[in-house]
Amino acid sequence: xxxxxxxxxxxxxxxxxxxxxxxxxxxxxxxxxxxxxxxxxxxxxxxxxxxxxxxxxxxxxxxxxxxxxxxxxxxxxxxxxxxxxxxxxxxxxxxxxxxxxxxxxxxxxxxxxxxxxxxxxxx
Numbered sequence: 001x002x003x004x005x006x007x008x009x010x011x012x013x014x015x016x017x018x019x020x021x022x023x024x025x026x027x028x029x030x031x032x033x034x035x036x037x038x039x040x041x042x043x044x045x046x047x048x049x050x051x052x053x054x055x056x057x058x059x060x061x062x063x064x065x066x067x068x069x070x071x072x073x074x075x076x077x078x079x080x081x082x083x084x085x086x087x088x089x090x091x092x093x094x095x096x097x098x099x100x101x102x103x104x105x106x107x108x109x110x111x112x113x114x115x116x117x118x119x120x121x122x123x
Contacts, residue, residue, distance in 0.1 A: 020120040022046035024069060026053060031064035031081060043069055048114045050082060050101040058096040059084045065100065071116045078112065080105040 022045065027038040041053040051069075059065070063084045070077050081104035088097050102110070 020046050020117045027068040028065045031066050047117060048110050050099065052097060052099050054095050054097050056095060058087060059098050061087055071112060073116060074112060078109045080109065
């Protein structure tokens, strides 16, 4: 596929971590571009490896994003650097779905996500 094109093809499952259907606000911004203004989205499919978001504006594959999110059972905000691992356009409208892979996250934040996901998957 050409660089910059957005796939409409179904994705092959490659994730190795448990994931949880997760609909909570997430703030994101490009790590390298100014202005350093955050945009908002809803997170989905949370795992210790990353999450999925939907945006009105497409993000480029391999972009680096700063993420801020909170887990419902925690008062502490989680901050991570993520890479846009994949993208696809929704069939209707202009929205795009993006899979974000955590590339920098503290072990404490990863453990918080792991515990939250495990509690949600097991219950």
